[in-house]
Amino acid sequence: MNRGAVTAQPRRVLVVDDSRMQRRILSAQLARSGYEVLEAESGESALEICARIEPDFVLSDWMMEGMTGIDFCKRFREMERKGYGYFILLTSKSDKNDVAEGLESGADDFLAKPVNGEELRARLTAGERILKMEHEMKEKNRLLSSALGELRALYDVIDRDLMEARKLQQSLVKERFRSFGNAQVSLTLRPSGHVGGDLVGFFPINARRVALYGIDVSGHGITSALMTARLAGYLSGSSPEQNIALIQTEYGIYDARDPAELAAYLNALVLEEMRTDSYFTLIYADVDLISGDVALVQAGHPYPAVLRAAGEVEFLGRGGMPVGLFEGASYETVTTRLAPGDRLFLGSDGITEVMQPDGKLLSETGLSDLLISLRGLRGSVLLDALYWKLHQLSGTALDDDVSAVLFEFDGAKANDG
Structure with missing residues (x-):
C-alpha cells in the first residue's frame, strides 16, 4: 500500500480486542501496511487511550467482556474530537438486525472474523477516502471562515464609512x-x-x-x-x-x-x-x-x-x-x-x-x-x-x-x- 499517496503522516489505528492473539495478528497486518498501531484489551482502556490520543481508525471486536464493542462505539461517538474517527466493528454476526444495531450505534463498517488481510486493507482504503474528504472539507471551511472574517471586517469598515456618509448627506x-x-x-x-x-x-x-x-x-x-x-x-x-x-x-x-x-x-x-x-x-x-x-x-x-x-x-x-x-x-x-x-x-x-x-x-x-x-x-x-x-x-x-x-x-x- 502506497501510504505516501494518501498522507505524509501515517494514520493511527486503535485495535480493541480482549484476545491478545487477535490484537497481535491485526497489529502485524496493519504495521506491514504502514499504519501506526495502538492496542487496547477492553472498551474501558480504549476510551482512556482515545481521551489522550485521537486515533484515525478504530478496529473493535463486538463481543468483549465488560463493555461491548457496541457500547464502546456509542461512547466513542460522544467524545469531543478535532477530526472524524472511522469505526470498524469486528464480528461473526451476520444477521441484518445486528448490522442495523451496529450502524445505529455509530459504526461505519463491519469486518467478519476471522479477518482477511486483503479485505481489511480494502475497508481501510475506503475509510481513507472518507477521512480525506472530511479533512478537505474542514480545510475549505477554514478558508471560507477566514474569508468571511475578512469580508466581515471589510463590511464593518464600509458600514462605518457609509454611516458617516449618511450624516454628510443629511447635512446637505x-x-x-x-x-x-x-x-x-x-x-x-x-x-x-x-x-x-x-x-x-x-x-x-x-x-x-x-x-x-x-x-x-x-x-x-x-x-x-x-x-x-x-x-x-x-x-x-x-x-x-x-x-x-x-x-x-x-x-x-x-x-x-x-x-x-x-x-x-x-x-x-x-x-x-x-x-x-x-x-x-x-x-x-x-x-x-x-x-x-x-x-x-x-x-x-x-x-x-x-x-x-x-x-x-x-x-x-x-x-x-x-x-x-x-x-x-x-x-x-x-x-x-x-x-x-x-x-x-x-x-x-x-x-x-x-x-x-x-x-x-x-x-x-x-x-x-x-x-x-x-x-x-x-x-x-x-x-x-x-x-x-x-x-x-x-x-x-x-x-x-x-x-x-x-x-x-x-x-x-x-x-x-
Missing part, C-alpha cells in the same frame, strides 16, 4: 424648516439605505420669492449620493453666486431663471460636464410670497400636488423628461396660484410607488387620500405622519428613498420692497 439639507411670516416650508429626507439619491431643499431668490426643489437621482448607493452632493452645490442657498438657478441683475439684486430654462440648463450641464450614466428627476418651483403665484417645472418627477384650503387635491404638470438623459430635451413651465390656506406638496416617487398590501402602487390617487386625511396637521408633523402612514401601507420597510417639500401659504407676505 441644512435647514428643514423656515417660516417666511405668512408662509412656511418644511422638508423631509429619509434614505431607504445608508445613503440615497434623493435631495430636497429651498433657497430665497429675493425678498419676495423662494425656490423649492426635489431631486431623485437614478439608482441607489454611493454613486447616487455623490451626484446629489454635486447637485446640492449647484442649488446652494448659502452661496448665491454659485447657484445656477440665480441670475444677478444690473442693479445687483438676484432674479431666477425660468423653471423650464433651469431644467434645460441642468440637462446640458450634466451631459457635457458630469459625463455619467446617472440621470435624475427634478421638481422645481418658484413661489411668490406676496401673490402666491407659483411657476414650476416637472422633469420626470411625480406630479406636484396642491392641497387646497377647501380640502380637495389638485395635481399639476404633464410629466416631462428626466434631466441628463437626452440631449436637447425641452421642458415646460407650469403656473398656478396659491390662495390663503393652500399647500404645495412636492414628493418623490418613493411615495407614489409604495406597494400596498393589494399589490397596487399608491399612485396619485392614494397620495391624494393621504394628504386629505392629514390636512389637520401642519409642517414637519404632517410629513412625519405621512411617512409612518406609508410604512403601514407597505407592511414592510420602504425600499426606496422618501423625500418631500411642503410649502404652506397662509396669506400675502408684507412687501418690504
Whole structure:
C-alpha cells in the first residue's frame, strides 16, 4: 500500500480486542501496511487511550467482556474530537438486525472474523477516502471562515464609512424648516439605505420669492449620493453666486431663471460636464410670497400636488423628461396660484410607488387620500405622519428613498420692497 499517496503522516489505528492473539495478528497486518498501531484489551482502556490520543481508525471486536464493542462505539461517538474517527466493528454476526444495531450505534463498517488481510486493507482504503474528504472539507471551511472574517471586517469598515456618509448627506439639507411670516416650508429626507439619491431643499431668490426643489437621482448607493452632493452645490442657498438657478441683475439684486430654462440648463450641464450614466428627476418651483403665484417645472418627477384650503387635491404638470438623459430635451413651465390656506406638496416617487398590501402602487390617487386625511396637521408633523402612514401601507420597510417639500401659504407676505 502506497501510504505516501494518501498522507505524509501515517494514520493511527486503535485495535480493541480482549484476545491478545487477535490484537497481535491485526497489529502485524496493519504495521506491514504502514499504519501506526495502538492496542487496547477492553472498551474501558480504549476510551482512556482515545481521551489522550485521537486515533484515525478504530478496529473493535463486538463481543468483549465488560463493555461491548457496541457500547464502546456509542461512547466513542460522544467524545469531543478535532477530526472524524472511522469505526470498524469486528464480528461473526451476520444477521441484518445486528448490522442495523451496529450502524445505529455509530459504526461505519463491519469486518467478519476471522479477518482477511486483503479485505481489511480494502475497508481501510475506503475509510481513507472518507477521512480525506472530511479533512478537505474542514480545510475549505477554514478558508471560507477566514474569508468571511475578512469580508466581515471589510463590511464593518464600509458600514462605518457609509454611516458617516449618511450624516454628510443629511447635512446637505441644512435647514428643514423656515417660516417666511405668512408662509412656511418644511422638508423631509429619509434614505431607504445608508445613503440615497434623493435631495430636497429651498433657497430665497429675493425678498419676495423662494425656490423649492426635489431631486431623485437614478439608482441607489454611493454613486447616487455623490451626484446629489454635486447637485446640492449647484442649488446652494448659502452661496448665491454659485447657484445656477440665480441670475444677478444690473442693479445687483438676484432674479431666477425660468423653471423650464433651469431644467434645460441642468440637462446640458450634466451631459457635457458630469459625463455619467446617472440621470435624475427634478421638481422645481418658484413661489411668490406676496401673490402666491407659483411657476414650476416637472422633469420626470411625480406630479406636484396642491392641497387646497377647501380640502380637495389638485395635481399639476404633464410629466416631462428626466434631466441628463437626452440631449436637447425641452421642458415646460407650469403656473398656478396659491390662495390663503393652500399647500404645495412636492414628493418623490418613493411615495407614489409604495406597494400596498393589494399589490397596487399608491399612485396619485392614494397620495391624494393621504394628504386629505392629514390636512389637520401642519409642517414637519404632517410629513412625519405621512411617512409612518406609508410604512403601514407597505407592511414592510420602504425600499426606496422618501423625500418631500411642503410649502404652506397662509396669506400675502408684507412687501418690504
